[in-house]
Every structure is written in C-alpha cells, then in structure tokens.
Amino acid sequence: MIPFIVTALAAFAIYLILTAGSGTVGLWSPFELGAGAVVSLLTAAISRNYFCGSRDYRMANPLRWLYCAVYIFVPFFLEMARANLDVAYRVITGRIRPGIVRVSPDLATDFGVLLLANSITLTPGTLTVGIDEATNDLYVHMIHIGLGKEKKEIFESGDLFTFFPLADWIRRIAE
Amino acid sequence: MTDIWVAAVVVLVALIVLTMVRLIAGPTVPDRVVALDAINTLTVAAMILLAVIYEQIIFVDVAIVYALLSFVGTLFIAKYIGGELGQ
Amino acid sequence: MIADTIILVCIAIGLVFNTLGVIGILRFPDVYTRLHAETKTTTFGTIFLSLAVIVYAISRLLSDGDAQFLTLSVHTFVALIALAFTNATGAHAIARAAHRSGQVPSPAVIDRYSEGDA
Structure with a gap:
C-alpha cells in the first residue's frame, strides 16, 4: 500500500x-x-x-530534495562549467592522455551511487564506464591523467574534483 | 529579435549535418551510437528554440517526450551492442 | 534591454559549446574520448540554449503578464532536467556496452576495467 x-x-x-x-x-x-x-x-x-x-523511503523526505537542488545549482554547476572549459581546451589542442581508473567512493545506497555516477559523467573530463556491484567501486574513464598518477591502485573520489568534495555532498543527500 | 532564434536554429541544423559525418563514417557501431545521441540532444535544443519562434508551447512538450524516448532507444541499442538482450 | 543582452550571451555560449562538442566528436581518436565531447559539451551547450529560452519567457511574462509564458519557462526547465539526467545515464550505458563488445580504449595509459574481473 x-x-x-x-x-x-x-x-x-x-x-x-x-x-x-x-x-x-x-x-x-x-x-x-x-x-x-x-x-x-x-x-x-x-x-x-x-x-x-x-x-527504501528516505528519499521521500522533502528536505533531502531541497538539499539536492542546492547541490545541483551551486557545487555541481561550478564543477560542470570547469569541466566544459577543460574539455573545450582539449578539443581545440588535442592534448589528451586517456585511461580507465578505479575509484572507491564508499557510498552505500543505490540512489547515492546513481547520483555520483551521473555527477562524474557530467564533470571534469571523467566518464563512468562500469560498476563493481559488490563493493560499489566505479570504473572511471579520464580524458587526461596527470603524469605518474596512473600507478595508483585505487583513486579517492576527492581526486576527481577540483572545487568541492561532491561525494560528501551526495553522502549527506542520500544517506 | 526573432532573427536571433532563427539563426541559432540554422546553426544547430548545420551542426546536426556535421554530426551525420561521424554517423556515416563510423568506424565502429558504438561510434555511430555516440553520434546518434549527439544528434538527439541537438534536435531537442532545436525544438525548444522552435517553440519560441512559432510561439507554440506544444513544441517543448514534444521535446520532453523526444528526449525521454531517445533515451530509451539509446539504452536498448547499448544493451544490444553489449550482448545483453535475449538472455 | 538587459534581458535581450542576457539572451544573446546565453545563445552565443550555447552555440559555441555545441560546436566544440561536434568538433570533438569528429576529431577525437576513440569512442570513449568522443563520449566525453558528446555528453559534457553538448549537454552544457543545450543547458545554455534552454536558459536563453527561460530568460525570454520570464521577461515576456513580466512585460505582458500572459500565463502561457509561465508554462513555457516551466516546461523548458523540465525538458532541461530530463535531458541532463538521461544524457549522463545514456553515456554510461554506451560506454559500458562498448567495453563489453570488446572495444579497448585505444590510446590509453592504463585500463583497470579490463584488468579486473568485471
């Protein structure tokens, strides 16, 4: 019911x-x-x-939706603008160094992982390719990996973003 | 003022034609799906601008439905390429 | 008028980013890098084109007071949200399908996805 x-x-x-x-x-x-x-x-x-x-009805709480709207309009939009300038720069110069890395965001709920995967796809030169469903680890394709960074086994989610820790915002929204 | 909107739509249509180069050239099937997805996005943008030019809100409604349906289409093509249909 | 200037700037930004996205699709070497150009840049460009329409609708609503412009701005906003959300999810689906169908990222410094069991 x-x-x-x-x-x-x-x-x-x-x-x-x-x-x-x-x-x-x-x-x-x-x-x-x-x-x-x-x-x-x-x-x-x-x-x-x-x-x-x-x-799981925790997303029925309107406060969480309000927080989600703030998240989309302030930190997420700024990150997205920066990402677009970055990708535009790479389109013009053709300076790319792509690769797929493993990111461990440490989120528990499905909605949180969905929100983070979509945020990653729309922000700095990163694109979610796959999910390890047992550990909720994301496989992320990056358009430009800094020199030497690819030797790291597992990336923290903070390594992907420049201005705001988006994973912490999502943890507050969805958990 | 209407000229600006018309010019924007013309540029969008030109971009759609350019994207079709990738749609035809390929070389692999996922490349073509990427080009198709880009064409869908540009078509939605053009429909929203046409709503302003003709002053018909129904164009925006059609754009919403087109965005959602093209999403379903992309998902099914992706499933087909990944070999996950019919299992 | 201020509204006209904002609309003009939004349309210009939107068209520039859409053009860059299309150039990226034509120019980048493999399917994953093309997806970068496609999802991010065309979505961002379309967001700005929609913003131009929303600003136009609000300015007409304030000057004419016609309720149909309220409907126009709300519907454009809904289309915007639907587009951003579905584009991100669709890009993820295409990337996963490309990887499952055996396309490896061709210029790549590392590929943890193929190394793992996923």
Missing part, C-alpha cells in the same frame, strides 16, 4: 508541474486536477514496484 501512495503522489506532483498555469483553481483548472488524479492513480497501479523497488 505504501509504494502505491508514494508513486501516486510523485506522479501527481509531476503532472501538476507540467500543467501549471492552465486555469483558475490556484494555477490549475478543475479538469486538469481531475485528469491528473486519474492518470496518477493508473500510473501508480502499473509502476509501483519499479518506482519503490528497494522499499
């Missing part, structure tokens, strides 16, 4: 975001509210086991 309610509420929230500004009840028209309720109930009936597969 709990998966059904959580999925229905999430689907209804997304429907409300997509139809904002359509009418007079608040921002929505009565027809849109009714249709949204029906559609989100149907969605919940079909997909509740995919949406809440792990039966």
Whole structure:
C-alpha cells in the first residue's frame, strides 16, 4: 500500500508541474486536477514496484530534495562549467592522455551511487564506464591523467574534483 | 529579435549535418551510437528554440517526450551492442 | 534591454559549446574520448540554449503578464532536467556496452576495467 501512495503522489506532483498555469483553481483548472488524479492513480497501479523497488523511503523526505537542488545549482554547476572549459581546451589542442581508473567512493545506497555516477559523467573530463556491484567501486574513464598518477591502485573520489568534495555532498543527500 | 532564434536554429541544423559525418563514417557501431545521441540532444535544443519562434508551447512538450524516448532507444541499442538482450 | 543582452550571451555560449562538442566528436581518436565531447559539451551547450529560452519567457511574462509564458519557462526547465539526467545515464550505458563488445580504449595509459574481473 505504501509504494502505491508514494508513486501516486510523485506522479501527481509531476503532472501538476507540467500543467501549471492552465486555469483558475490556484494555477490549475478543475479538469486538469481531475485528469491528473486519474492518470496518477493508473500510473501508480502499473509502476509501483519499479518506482519503490528497494522499499527504501528516505528519499521521500522533502528536505533531502531541497538539499539536492542546492547541490545541483551551486557545487555541481561550478564543477560542470570547469569541466566544459577543460574539455573545450582539449578539443581545440588535442592534448589528451586517456585511461580507465578505479575509484572507491564508499557510498552505500543505490540512489547515492546513481547520483555520483551521473555527477562524474557530467564533470571534469571523467566518464563512468562500469560498476563493481559488490563493493560499489566505479570504473572511471579520464580524458587526461596527470603524469605518474596512473600507478595508483585505487583513486579517492576527492581526486576527481577540483572545487568541492561532491561525494560528501551526495553522502549527506542520500544517506 | 526573432532573427536571433532563427539563426541559432540554422546553426544547430548545420551542426546536426556535421554530426551525420561521424554517423556515416563510423568506424565502429558504438561510434555511430555516440553520434546518434549527439544528434538527439541537438534536435531537442532545436525544438525548444522552435517553440519560441512559432510561439507554440506544444513544441517543448514534444521535446520532453523526444528526449525521454531517445533515451530509451539509446539504452536498448547499448544493451544490444553489449550482448545483453535475449538472455 | 538587459534581458535581450542576457539572451544573446546565453545563445552565443550555447552555440559555441555545441560546436566544440561536434568538433570533438569528429576529431577525437576513440569512442570513449568522443563520449566525453558528446555528453559534457553538448549537454552544457543545450543547458545554455534552454536558459536563453527561460530568460525570454520570464521577461515576456513580466512585460505582458500572459500565463502561457509561465508554462513555457516551466516546461523548458523540465525538458532541461530530463535531458541532463538521461544524457549522463545514456553515456554510461554506451560506454559500458562498448567495453563489453570488446572495444579497448585505444590510446590509453592504463585500463583497470579490463584488468579486473568485471
């Protein structure tokens, strides 16, 4: 029952975001509210086991989502801008030294690993290639490894980023 | 003001045509998937700009659906290349 | 107007990064480095093009007060989030599939993924 309610509420929230500004009840028209309720109930009936597969409801806390939004707009966006300037520089000069390294981020939850893998993919010259599911270690393709650094067996997650320790932010969001 | 948006869309279309060089040249299948993914991203950007030019919000809705569907397509092609389908 | 200037700058940044991404796809030597150019640079460029649309919608909303521009900005924002998230995940899927299909990163100083049992 709990998966059904959580999925229905999430689907209804997304429907409300997509139809904002359509009418007079608040921002929505009565027809849109009714249709949204029906559609989100149907969605919940079909997909509740995919949406809440792990039966882990800590991400239902709105504070975590607020923290997630702050994370995306401040540290993540700055890292991403720096990454893009870096990759643009490498596109123009062609100065690359690629390789795949192993990174041990020490995260426990699936959502945390997903967030970190996506953050790594969108930031400084790094791209997640694979995951060791037993230890949650990530295999990361780097476009430019500093001279001599490739001898290190396992990288810390802090070695990948320049300005902020993104893994610590993600630990606070997802765990 | 409309000229700027139209010029941006023209540049995007030119970039899509350039990306098709990689789509045709290959040399391997994953290279072609990368080019296809880039074309999808540029198409979404062009659709969002077209919504401003024609003042039709439905273009943005189509762009959202296109982004999500192309994602599903990329995932299935990736599964196929990696040999994980039908097991 | 200030809004026009912001829009112009955003469009210029977006087009420059998209162009660099396409050049990178044409220029880099193997599939992994091409993925770098594709995911990061084209996503960043598209984010700035969407930002230009959002700024335009907000400026029209403030001057005209027409509710359809609120819808335009919200929908563009949703498209932006969907695009950034799906691009990152899709790049990961392509990289994994390329590695499983036997493509080794051709100029590479190290490859821990092939050394391990994964």
